[in-house]
Amino acid sequence: GAGVSQSPSNKVTEKGKDVELRCDPISGHTALYWYRQRLGQGLEFLIYFQGNSAPDKSGLPSDRFSAERTGESVSTLTIQRTQQEDSAVYLCASSLDRNTIYFGEGSWLTVV
């Protein structure tokens, strides 16, 4: 596609439920990032995929968070047993050369 595509764009879930967020990067981009942005806050690094290398998971806040990527294609971010503090916009970005990254529109998650 022309840009980074994320789905769902909005998700309201009950506390304790699992959610899955999807990211479809720009075709050919080998690097893929997930960030979290709480309301009025900066971007918090979660995880980074680069080609077939082991992902950098150093930003995942707890073991309730996990992410996968199929080759150099789609990625899913899964949050298990959601908590109210997980409410945020989850931004996916992709990059061809590890430098300039392009963001999707984000998945807005509200845990009630």
Next chain:
Amino acid sequence: QKEVEQNSGPLSVPEGAIASLNCTYSDRVSQSFFWYRQYSGKSPELIMSIYSNGDKEDGRFTAQLNKASQYVSLLIRDSQPSDSATYLCAVEYSSASKIIFGSGTRLSIRP
């Protein structure tokens, strides 16, 4: 020490003046630096990237990098109301190849 630090603002600048945004970073071996603009409710968009010490100009924007001081800045000349946004500094951490963002500076251009 945070990896990338910015003054959260808000920074208020009169229309037509120069807005100066600053950022410091902790990784001495970082090689790539970026400024992103984020409007409320929107995703960040890249304004400028800079890789070498000195100044880099693009239209009304100038990025300045000083690796010795671990400092990068963004100047916006002839500020316009449409420049009102949050400006995010980002640094590629070469040791890990991940891009880390600062918390952003809110800029408000007053007419």
